[in-house]
Amino acid sequence: MKQRITLKNIAKEFGVSISTVSKALKGSHEISEEMREKIQAYANYYNYKPNNLALQLRNQKTSVIGVIIPEIVHHFFSTVIDGIEQYANQKGYNVMVCVSNESYEKEVLNFSLLANGSVDGLIVSIARETQKNQNFSHFESLTKDEFPLVLFDRITDEIKCDKVIIDDIGGGYKAANHLLEIGAKRIAIVTTEDYVSVGSLRKAGYIKALTNNGVAIDESLIFKIDDKLDLRTQIAKVFDVPNPPDAILAVNEIYAANALILAKERGLSIPEDLAIIGFTSGLISEFTSPPLTCVEQHGFLMGKQAAELLINRIENKAPNAFQKEVISTSLKIRNSTLISEKNITK
Amino acid sequence: MKQRITLKNIAKEFGVSISTVSKALKGSHEISEEMREKIQAYANYYNYKPNNLALQLRNQKTSVIGVIIPEIVHHFFSTVIDGIEQYANQKGYNVMVCVSNESYEKEVLNFSLLANGSVDGLIVSIARETQKNQNFSHFESLTKDEFPLVLFDRITDEIKCDKVIIDDIGGGYKAANHLLEIGAKRIAIVTTEDYVSVGSLRKAGYIKALTNNGVAIDESLIFKIDDKLDLRTQIAKVFDVPNPPDAILAVNEIYAANALILAKERGLSIPEDLAIIGFTSGLISEFTSPPLTCVEQHGFLMGKQAAELLINRIENKAPNAFQKEVISTSLKIRNSTLISEKNITK
DNA sequence: TAAAACAACGCAAACGTTTTCGTGTTTATA
DNA sequence: TATAAACACGAAAACGTTTGCGTTGTTTTA
Numbered sequence: 001m002k003q004r005i006t007l008k009n010i011a012k013e014f015g016v017s018i019s020t021v022s023k024a025l026k027g028s029h030e031i032s033e034e035m036r037e038k039i040q041a042y043a044n045y046y047n048y049k050p051n052n053l054a055l056q057l058r059n060q061k062t063s064v065i066g067v068i069i070p071e072i073v074h075h076f077f078s079t080v081i082d083g084i085e086q087y088a089n090q091k092g093y094n095v096m097v098c099v100s101n102e103s104y105e106k107e108v109l110n111f112s113l114l115a116n117g118s119v120d121g122l123i124v125s126i127a128r129e130t131q132k133n134q135n136f137s138h139f140e141s142l143t144k145d146e147f148p149l150v151l152f153d154r155i156t157d158e159i160k161c162d163k164v165i166i167d168d169i170g171g172g173y174k175a176a177n178h179l180l181e182i183g184a185k186r187i188a189i190v191t192t193e194d195y196v197s198v199g200s201l202r203k204a205g206y207i208k209a210l211t212n213n214g215v216a217i218d219e220s221l222i223f224k225i226d227d228k229l230d231l232r233t234q235i236a237k238v239f240d241v242p243n244p245p246d247a248i249l250a251v252n253e254i255y256a257a258n259a260l261i262l263a264k265e266r267g268l269s270i271p272e273d274l275a276i277i278g279f280t281s282g283l284i285s286e287f288t289s290p291p292l293t294c295v296e297q298h299g300f301l302m303g304k305q306a307a308e309l310l311i312n313r314i315e316n317k318a319p320n321a322f323q324k325e326v327i328s329t330s331l332k333i334r335n336s337t338l339i340s341e342k343n344i345t346k
Numbered sequence: 347m348k349q350r351i352t353l354k355n356i357a358k359e360f361g362v363s364i365s366t367v368s369k370a371l372k373g374s375h376e377i378s379e380e381m382r383e384k385i386q387a388y389a390n391y392y393n394y395k396p397n398n399l400a401l402q403l404r405n406q407k408t409s410v411i412g413v414i415i416p417e418i419v420h421h422f423f424s425t426v427i428d429g430i431e432q433y434a435n436q437k438g439y440n441v442m443v444c445v446s447n448e449s450y451e452k453e454v455l456n457f458s459l460l461a462n463g464s465v466d467g468l469i470v471s472i473a474r475e476t477q478k479n480q481n482f483s484h485f486e487s488l489t490k491d492e493f494p495l496v497l498f499d500r501i502t503d504e505i506k507c508d509k510v511i512i513d514d515i516g517g518g519y520k521a522a523n524h525l526l527e528i529g530a531k532r533i534a535i536v537t538t539e540d541y542v543s544v545g546s547l548r549k550a551g552y553i554k555a556l557t558n559n560g561v562a563i564d565e566s567l568i569f570k571i572d573d574k575l576d577l578r579t580q581i582a583k584v585f586d587v588p589n590p591p592d593a594i595l596a597v598n599e600i601y602a603a604n605a606l607i608l609a610k611e612r613g614l615s616i617p618e619d620l621a622i623i624g625f626t627s628g629l630i631s632e633f634t635s636p637p638l639t640c641v642e643q644h645g646f647l648m649g650k651q652a653a654e655l656l657i658n659r660i661e662n663k664a665p666n667a668f669q670k671e672v673i674s675t676s677l678k679i680r681n682s683t684l685i686s687e688k689n690i691t692k
Numbered sequence: 693t694a695a696a697a698c699a700a701c702g703c704a705a706a707c708g709t710t711t712t713c714g715t716g717t718t719t720a721t722a
Numbered sequence: 723t724a725t726a727a728a729c730a731c732g733a734a735a736a737c738g739t740t741t742g743c744g745t746t747g748t749t750t751t752a
Contacts, residue, residue, distance in 0.1 A: 001491060001492045001493055001494060002491045002492050004463070004491065006737095006738060006739090007738065007739070008738075016701075016702085017701070017702045017703080018702090018738085018739085018740095019701080019702065019703080019704095019739095019740080019741075020700085020701055020702075022739070022740060022741085023701090023740090023741090026740090029699090030699080030700065030701070031699095031700070031701075032699075032700060032701090035700080035701090047487055047490075047491075049458070049461075049462045050462065050738080050739065050740095051403075051462060051463040051737085051738050051739070052462040052463045052464045053399055053402050053403045053408070053463045053464070053737085053738075053739095054403060054463070054707090054737075054738035054739045054740090055738080055739060055740085056399050056707090057397075057399045057400060057403055057706095057707045057708070057709095057737090057738085057739080058706070058707050058738085058739050058740060059707085059739090059740090060707065062399070064442075064464075072424050072427055072428050072431065073421065073424045073425050073428050074424070075419065075421070078418050078419045078420075078424050079419050081418055081443075082418050082419050082445070085418065085443075085444075085445050094442070094444065094459055094460075094464075095442075095443060095444070096410075096440070096441075096442045096443070097427075097431075097441060097442070097443040098431075098440065098441070099428070099431050112395065113440055114440075115395075116395045116396065116397060116398040117350070117397040117398045117399045117400070117708085118398045118399070118440075141393050144393075145347060145348045145350065145393075146347045146348050147347055148347060254629075257633040260633075261633065264635075282628070282629065283600075283628065283630055284629055284630055284633050287603040287606075287607065287630050287633065287634050288633050288634065288635065289610070289634065289635035352707095352708060352709090353708065353709070353710095354708075362731075362732085363731070363732045363733075364708085364709085364710095364732090365710080365711080365731080365732065365733080365734090366730085366731055366732070368709070368710060368711085369710090369711090369731085372710090375729095376729080376730065376731075377730065377731075378729080378730060378731085381730080381731085396708080396709065396710095397707085397708050397709070399707085399708075399709095400707075400708035400709040400710090400737090401708080401709060401710085402737090403707090403708085403709080403736095403737045403738070403739095404708085404709050404710060404711095404736070404737050405709090405710085405737085406737065463738090
């Protein structure tokens with residue numbers, strides 16, 4: 001690659017100093033009109049662009065915000081990035097995305113890569129492995145220096161910073177409540193292992209809804225999926241309990257869609273024999289047969305809010321106390337829970 | 347945010363020069379063991395990390411590669427990014443992602459943001475608007491300086507650089523051929539408008555397959571979707587032609603899934619009355635009923651190859667002539683085209 | 693005519709590093 | 723004891739920019 005032209009090059013060309021060139025290009029009146037025009041014409045011809053690194057170093061500001069997410073091939077996370085990107089751009093910031101791949105080690109690596117002057121602030125959703133081993137020391141080295149940091153979705157109370165989360169308890173509650181309303185008596189939940197904050201919160205909402213409605217919690221209807229094992233085999237167990245459920249609440253789209261497929265394979269009709277509801281992030285729920293009712297998560301809004309919190313923090317426009325924004329979910333009712341009136345009152 | 351500690355701070359603390367500190371931290375034998383240990387301990391305690399901007403400026407290398415894509419909430423593109431990210435990380439590079447949002451203006455803006463020293467090279471998939479207005483001058487200012495650049499998926503012959511594409515013609519050919527093999531006589535294609543390179547290439551493959559098999563092209567079976575208008579209304583027209591098709595080839599997953607829904611609404615059984623095949627990038631095809639046969643695009647591999655081309659170019663390990671990698675597609679056969687033997691031979 | 697004002701530019705510091713090339717001191721060698 | 727070698731550190735340039743202040747030389751003002 002050819003060397004890009006610099007102020008020094010231009011200065012040498014006209015036998016003037018670097019500062020003269022800099023001022024001329026900025027249209028300063030300190031420089032004579034004649035010199036100004038010569039320099040500007042030359043710079044323009046050779047497509048001069050100030051070197052960003054030099055500017056960032058001088059201004060002590062990169063106007064870049066870093067984002068570290070567990071996965072990128074994931075509808076929810078990419079939607080969040082979209083929200084971050086749009087808000088950041090509008091405020092004059094760029095976005096640098098790194099993927100932790102659910103690995104603690106990679107997350108730590110990404111921290112050291114980004115938090116060394118490369119970015120003005122960081123937006124992070126915690127990797128699964130980090131949530132599991134509860135080691136947050138890499139965060140502490142940031143918060144100690146009051147480095148601008150926003151956590152979203154996968155958060156922890158251990159870290160003191162701004163946060164934005166989905167109302168997962170509320171989402172689980174709404175979902176379970178909806179199932180109760182359409183007449184479900186035995187609601188199974190297909191969730192994650194407990195250390196995944198999102199899964200356990202949704203389960204908490206499920207328990208709250210059942211308890212509020214006087215329904216006893218049946219532990220045999222709670223299924224915790226281990227990511228390491230085969231998904232379908234684990235979900236299939238839902239149908240093998242002695243007294244099978246008449247509704248399933250799945251904490252994400254993939255679980256819900258697989259449950260639907262398995263149920264149909266067993267000859268169950270949806271929603272008559274079994275109602276299914278999921279949490280959605282992607283497009284799958286729209287195209288299954290029947291389409292799946294789901295709790296919508298509004299990832300775009302979440303990204304926008306996270307970016308707003310971060311940029312306010314960076315620009316010292318934020319209050320001293322850390323903020324925690326909660327994004328409420330909404331229920332999108334489709335045919336997997338749509339039961340006709342006579343069934344509800346049966 | 348508190349100021350991060352610098353070499354200068356440490357130097358002042360111990361009354362030595364900056365260079366002494368720098369050497370001490372690097373474990374240089376020029377510095378006495380006593381001084382070295384004092385400095386290292388101090389730096390460690392205060393969590394010293396070299397400022398990345400300063401290093402990048404000095405080394406004239408950022409180890410960052412920029413990626414500009416039309417959309418990020420898109421399974422295919424996020425898969426490509428994943429491939430880029432993994433390969434780049436492995437080679438010691440970071441990835442900076444920007445979204446053009448299919449807009450020419452935003453694409454140009456992203457160029458000026460990234461190609462000023464912020465990144466060592468750029469991987470780009472062209473925005474739809476840019477493809478439409480055919481204005482590539484922002485690319486020329488890069489290629490003129492031999493700036494490392496790789497184009498993927500949405501490319502153009504106008505720009506001289508390394509490229510990596512899907513074998514779209516081959517994919518269209520395979521898809522149409524498969525439909526012919528299972529006995530389809532009237533194959534409709536649901537594609538994009540012609541200026542979208544990917545869509546028109548897939549259509550070319552479709553035409554080639556039909557022609558090779560002695561099937562005449564029926565223009566009334568070619569449907570070009572306008573993104574501005576309602577999708578389902580446009581796809582519905584497929585079923586309204588006087589002599590309806592017995593197979594549909596859709597150039598992406600969304601088109602295929604919608605066609606499937608509409609066909610079922612009209613009482614057609616899939617695949618008996620109508621076979622459907624799509625190009626896939628996401629998970630939708632797996633969960634429809636029946637699951638959709640599709641042409642798989644291997645986005646991850648594409649990202650990996652693009653990153654490889656770029657990094658070789660950056661590190662001067664590439665041949666002088668620009669390369670064009672073609673990634674072949676593969677057919678994933680599912681039930682939407684699975685017809686029993688007797689039907690094939692009917 | 694001397695002082696003041698002004699026009700047009702250069703100097704140098706600052707941002708934080710790394711690295712080459714000194715320089716002064718101590719120790720070992722002949 | 724003179725000299726070389728080894729040791730321990732500092733000065734300065736380089737990466738590319740911006741900007742406050744200083745320095746010329748010319749022109750205006752009283």
